[in-house]
Amino acid sequence: MNKNTRLSSGALLFAACVSLTASASADTANHGWTYTGEHGPAHWGAMSEAFHACESGRAESPINIEGAKKAPADMPRLKINYAPLPIDIVNTGHAVQFNATPGTDSISLGDQAYQLVQFHFHSPGEERFAGKENVMDAHLVHSSAGGKLLVLAVQFKLGDHPNPVIQAMLDRVPAEKGAEMKVSAVTVNPLDLLPKNTGYYTYSGSLTTPPCTEGVTWIEFKEPVSITKQQLDAMHHFYRGNQRPVQALNGREIFEVD
Numbered sequence: 001m002n003k004n005t006r007l008s009s010g011a012l013l014f015a016a017c018v019s020l021t022a023s024a025s026a027d028t029a030n031h032g033w034t035y036t037g038e039h040g041p042a043h044w045g046a047m048s049e050a051f052h053a054c055e056s057g058r059a060e061s062p063i064n065i066e067g068a069k070k071a072p073a074d075m076p077r078l079k080i081n082y083a084p085l086p087i088d089i090v091n092t093g094h095a096v097q098f099n100a101t102p103g104t105d106s107i108s109l110g111d112q113a114y115q116l117v118q119f120h121f122h123s124p125g126e127e128r129f130a131g132k133e134n135v136m137d138a139h140l141v142h143s144s145a146g147g148k149l150l151v152l153a154v155q156f157k158l159g160d161h162p163n164p165v166i167q168a169m170l171d172r173v174p175a176e177k178g179a180e181m182k183v184s185a186v187t188v189n190p191l192d193l194l195p196k197n198t199g200y201y202t203y204s205g206s207l208t209t210p211p212c213t214e215g216v217t218w219i220e221f222k223e224p225v226s227i228t229k230q231q232l233d234a235m236h237h238f239y240r241g242n243q244r245p246v247q248a249l250n251g252r253e254i255f256e257v258d
């Protein structure tokens, strides 16, 4: 156990069974790429053959969301079936990430079911909306049984009400930056991260980190959720600036669902 680990008994979203390990070697999870300098986003594609799409991809993420068209009536719609599920919290070296337990939880898009794999945060938010960025975003990454990826993106704005999911996490993870950590078997309901109004934009894009794999369905909720300044400052102890620049649309269409 690391002495900097902070455990709180007050949060409602996490079950009692928490174990924690930490070590100083965050670099093992870094795979060499960064958000600035000679291994920053402009150089990811040249760092590895496996990262080729980061440079040559034509359907990359994030994008600036503007000029969306109304989704046609026959376009498959999102259905959310989240329930509380056990997760592990890890520091990947690029973000604080919540890994979901396989096989317990899903959303669907039309007839296609997806399971939650993990969610993580970027600050500032990666997506732009008519050129504007938000203070933070959450990316909830899902996979179908056939390996097709779908990401739900939630934007955060500063407000007076603490976000319960963020606070539960802050109460439980080591505050030291870059610490490798694992908080196991805690229970969280991803629904608590989503806005009340689930209207969204959708387009086809990619992972926003190496290997920048394409064929990812993005669903970007229009309504932001709140985080306090104090919580955002605390999140910045872990990561600030883990934001890939906006990528060219290259003729892709963006659809809007009310």
Ligand SMILES: [Zn+2]
Binding pocket: 120, 121, 122, 139, 208
């Ligand atoms: Zn992300």
